[in-house]
Amino acid sequence: MEISEKNNQIIIQNIKDFNVTHIFNCGQCFRWNMEADGSYTGVVKDKVINVEQEGSTVIFNNMDMEGYENIIKEYFDLNTDYSEIKRSVNTDEIMSEAIKFGSGIRILNQEEWETMISFMISANNRIPMIKRVIENLSSCFGEFICNYRGRNYYTFPEAEKLAEADVEKIRECKAGFRSPRLKNAAVRFLNEKDVAYNIKNKSYDEGLAYLKTYEGIGNKVANCILLFSMRKFDTFPVDVWVRRVMQTLYVDKDTKDADIRKFAENKFGKLSGYAQQYLFYYSRENGIGK
DNA sequence: TCCCAGGTCCTGA
DNA sequence: TCAGGACATGGG
Known part of the structure; x- marks a missing residue:
C-alpha cells in the first residue's frame, strides 16, 4: 500500500480488502452518497470527503496528509488486516460465499454520539428515510461546512444542540415518534459523556447494559452502536x-x-x-x- | 387501502 | 418470560 499526496488529494495504491461500494452499502453508515461518476461523498467530523476507486487505487478527494493521518486512517480502519478477519469468520461455504461477495467491506470507526442517534433513528425505519432524517437534523442543528459539487454539507449536530432543541423542531426533521427519545438521549449524553466515550474500554456486557438504559435503545440498536463505534466485534446485531x-x-x-x-x-x-x-x-x- | 421498514416499549397473561 | 399492538412517516 503506497500513499501519496497532490492537489488536495490523497492517493493510495495497491490497497487490499477495500471496496467503496461494499463499505458504504453494507448498512453501517448513513451519511455517504454516490455521485454521478460513481464516487462517494460524505461527512466525517467537520470534513467533506469524496472517495473514488479504480481497482486497487483509492483516491480521497478534498483531503490533505494531515486529514489522512488524523481522520482517514482510523475512520476507514486502514491499520486492520482483513485477510486475518476473513480467515477467522470463514467457517463454512455460506460465509465463504458472503465474504467473496462483500470482499471489500471494512467496519468504519464512527463517532459514538452520531452512531447512537443514527441507530436510534433506524428503529422501525427504512434506510432511505433514516438517511433523510439524519440530513434534516444536520442541516437544521449542525454547522455548515461548505458547498461541494453543488451540495451544501453540515456537521452532525452536537449533543448540546439537540438537548436544547424544541421537540417539535426535531419532529419537523421527520424523526416521528423517535423525536422525544432523541432529545432525551441528548440531555443524558451531555451529562454522561465520559461514561459513553469510555465504553470502548469496558466489556461488551457493561457497554450493552449501559446503552440499553437509554429510552429508544434496545438490543439491536445497542449492538449496532457497540459494533460500529465502540470496537466491540464479539457482537451480532440481529435485524x-x-x-x-x-x-x-x-x-x-x-x-x-x-x-x-x-x-x-x-x-x-x-x-x-x-x-x-x-x-x-x-x-x-x-x-x-x- | 394495506403492508412494512436495520425496533422499542408497554401491557396483559 | 412472552406474544401482541402502538408508534410517525412514506414508498411500493
Whole structure:
C-alpha cells in the first residue's frame, strides 16, 4: 500500500480488502452518497470527503496528509488486516460465499454520539428515510461546512444542540415518534459523556447494559452502536435482514433473535460482528429470505 | 387501502 | 418470560 499526496488529494495504491461500494452499502453508515461518476461523498467530523476507486487505487478527494493521518486512517480502519478477519469468520461455504461477495467491506470507526442517534433513528425505519432524517437534523442543528459539487454539507449536530432543541423542531426533521427519545438521549449524553466515550474500554456486557438504559435503545440498536463505534466485534446485531438470512441458511424459521445471536456468536467467535456485516450485505443485495 | 421498514416499549397473561 | 399492538412517516 503506497500513499501519496497532490492537489488536495490523497492517493493510495495497491490497497487490499477495500471496496467503496461494499463499505458504504453494507448498512453501517448513513451519511455517504454516490455521485454521478460513481464516487462517494460524505461527512466525517467537520470534513467533506469524496472517495473514488479504480481497482486497487483509492483516491480521497478534498483531503490533505494531515486529514489522512488524523481522520482517514482510523475512520476507514486502514491499520486492520482483513485477510486475518476473513480467515477467522470463514467457517463454512455460506460465509465463504458472503465474504467473496462483500470482499471489500471494512467496519468504519464512527463517532459514538452520531452512531447512537443514527441507530436510534433506524428503529422501525427504512434506510432511505433514516438517511433523510439524519440530513434534516444536520442541516437544521449542525454547522455548515461548505458547498461541494453543488451540495451544501453540515456537521452532525452536537449533543448540546439537540438537548436544547424544541421537540417539535426535531419532529419537523421527520424523526416521528423517535423525536422525544432523541432529545432525551441528548440531555443524558451531555451529562454522561465520559461514561459513553469510555465504553470502548469496558466489556461488551457493561457497554450493552449501559446503552440499553437509554429510552429508544434496545438490543439491536445497542449492538449496532457497540459494533460500529465502540470496537466491540464479539457482537451480532440481529435485524430483519440478518434474521431472514440466518433463518434461511442456518437455523429454524421460528428461532428467536436472542438465540440467533447466541448461535452466531458461538459459530463465528470473537469477530462475529464482521460475519454479521458480510451476511447483512450478502442477504440484502441478493434478497435472501425475502 | 394495506403492508412494512436495520425496533422499542408497554401491557396483559 | 412472552406474544401482541402502538408508534410517525412514506414508498411500493
